[in-house]
Amino acid sequence: MSAADTPARLDHPDGEERWLRDDRWATVAHADARDVLTAYERLLVVAAHPDDECLGAGPLVADAADLGLDVVLLVLTDGEGSHPRSPTVGRSAMATRRRTEAQRSLAVLAPGARLLHAALPDGGLAPRHDDVVRAVRDLLDDRTLVLAPWTADGHPDHDAAGRAAADAVAVAVAEAPPGGPGPGLAHYLVWFWHWSEPDDLPWEAVLVVDGSLAGVQRASRAVEAHHTQVAALSPRPGDERLLTDEVLAPSRRGFTTLLLAGGTPRPSGRTRADEREAAFDAMFDGGDDPWSSDSWYERRKRDLTLAVLRRERYDRVVDVGCSTGALTRGLAARSDRVVGIDASSRALDVARRDTPEGVRWVHGRAPEVLERIGDENDAVDLVVLSEVLYFLTPFEVWLTLAATLLRLAPGGEVVLVDWRHPTEDIPLDGPAVHAQVRAALARWACVEHAERDVLIASYVVGEPGGSDVDDLRPAAAGSGAVTR
Structure with a gap:
């Protein structure tokens, strides 16, 4: 041609x-x-x-x-x-x-x-x-x-x-x-x-x-x-x-x-963020570990997440949707400073019982909370979004990505982890979230891992992946509606 x-x-x-x-x-x-x-x-x-x-x-x-x-x-x-x-x-x-x-x-x-x-x-x-x-x-x-x-x-x-x-x-x-x-x-x-x-x-x-x-x-x-x-x-x-x-x-x-157009009524809009926060808090009515953090799925998912990280050690890390902090503690072992964020105050009450050195817990919702975790000169090396974005609407996902880019240092890393199966009664599911994020951040894709239960993707912002992207082809997804 x-x-x-x-x-x-x-x-x-x-x-x-x-x-x-x-x-x-x-x-x-x-x-x-x-x-x-x-x-x-x-x-x-x-x-x-x-x-x-x-x-x-x-x-x-x-x-x-x-x-x-x-x-x-x-x-x-x-x-x-x-x-x-x-x-x-x-x-x-x-x-x-x-x-x-x-x-x-x-x-x-x-x-x-x-x-x-x-x-x-x-x-x-x-x-x-x-x-x-x-x-x-x-x-x-x-x-x-x-x-x-x-x-x-x-x-x-x-x-x-x-x-x-x-x-x-x-x-x-x-x-x-x-x-x-x-x-x-x-x-x-x-x-x-x-x-x-x-x-x-x-x-x-x-x-x-x-x-x-x-x-x-x-x-x-x-x-x-x-x-x-x-x-x-x-x-x-x-x-x-x-x-x-x-x-x-x-x-x-x-x-x-x-x-x-002028004259067309503008709807007032609604937010359900308070309802979500109350729902997450209510999950702890039955005990301190509603997510079964010691299950094989959860333990293996954490190991996979830590395995895709591109660096041996990080200066500053943010774990959005940290819940009781099981993954946050794994990140702390490879970081100088970690901020664990969750919308559930009851989850953070549990997390605070075991706080490693360098870890700080912050109560708040994405995307707004990302704007108050430090000043503009306090850039972040890694943001982990593990099983959190599908609880948000598509526009909230967009705003969260925008706030994440604002916080990242040049060459900073974004890691996305999600349950792969169908969901119920929440705005999105894992495949939908990954498709939306991939469309926005495709030029920075580094790792894409898909298997029966979990989807993991990493993006190094400012370093286009191109032919260096690690693409592990997805296995067949399981069936059945599961809410996570």
């Missing part, structure tokens, strides 16, 4: 790092799908091309279907222009393939949802503004929330679709009976994450919507149904894979970032 044949890079070279490190995420409003959709009976998703809805709002669309809303997906073009230099698939054949993929994807994402094709020209939505306005307006009523691409997403078709959707909603609001609420409008982002910078995002308009575990899982599978985008058409130049892992990274955050 010559330099002239090399396709342009679609993702930003700094990837998710530049977004993770922006502290304005901690200031944005966030809610779950129920909070956002409570005033509506229909969700109308406007997509310029097949797959836009998965990339920009997949978990929210899936959760809307589960909440019983009438979900309608209006795809404005068939995406026939996705591979303009393909030597194997022409525009007409590409349109046929992508229509089929859109149907299969939506059946996974939102079973029972309606799919409508406007069949407008790919790359030519701007001149067809009035056609798009009519197509959207015909589907609106007072109890409809419209999701459309942002008007500054960075792709001409996306921008045009967003402008037309906004105009259609404005017309519907103007025609609504006096005192009627009228439809709502929110914009999602696709290409913006790759082509823009954090200062370009209107943070004051941002609403983050956490996805449920089922919504996150279905959104991931729905993306994979778009075969023409996630896999190469052939080995020949012009048939390259378009949606690489780097391009897909923002869609794997597990939450949807919306920009609410």
Whole structure:
């Protein structure tokens, strides 16, 4: 392949790092799908091309279907222009393939949802503004929330679709009976994450919507149904894979970032952090070791965790979700200073009965607690997140990763450990957490270990793993729902 044949890079070279490190995420409003959709009976998703809805709002669309809303997906073009230099698939054949993929994807994402094709020209939505306005307006009523691409997403078709959707909603609001609420409008982002910078995002308009575990899982599978985008058409130049892992990274955050249009109600949002803390404390009603820390699984998991550490000794270590401190004590043997953090005060009461030299116990919740474990000059060499992140929502995981990066010294290490089996009554599970973290930190991956019961991954931030990543292929996962 010559330099002239090399396709342009679609993702930003700094990837998710530049977004993770922006502290304005901690200031944005966030809610779950129920909070956002409570005033509506229909969700109308406007997509310029097949797959836009998965990339920009997949978990929210899936959760809307589960909440019983009438979900309608209006795809404005068939995406026939996705591979303009393909030597194997022409525009007409590409349109046929992508229509089929859109149907299969939506059946996974939102079973029972309606799919409508406007069949407008790919790359030519701007001149067809009035056609798009009519197509959207015909589907609106007072109890409809419209999701459309942002008007500054960075792709001409996306921008045009967003402008037309906004105009259609404005017309519907103007025609609504006096005192009627009228439809709502929110914009999602696709290409913006790759082509823009954090200062370009209107943070004051941002609403983050956490996805449920089922919504996150279905959104991931729905993306994979778009075969023409996630896999190469052939080995020949012009048939390259378009949606690489780097391009897909923002869609794997597990939450949807919306920009609410003026006049669309902003939900107040809820936090369940107090409920979680009380639940962890209640586990100690039956004894001092609710996690069975002397079981073979727990002992072996601790040994595996210590075995993947890249250094023989560390200066400063943070163990998030330390519980009664079984792993913390193992870390203390290889560290000068260790901070053990847990949201359960009763767990820490047990931990304090045996405190090795150099260990300090801190009561608090991630991510907020990470901001008060030392000053900015007191950097951390290692952060261990063992069986803690799946108790958080996807946005809380994102904020915890952001706070972790802020605390790490250059070349600092992040180790992630999780139970691999299904969970119940908590926001996420081990595979979902590891997929989200991997998407955000992939460039720094060093070790990935997967077996029947446990997943372990380590990342050395500032030292890209590349071909040096140790990848131990996963064994078959066991079955059965287990809560940890």
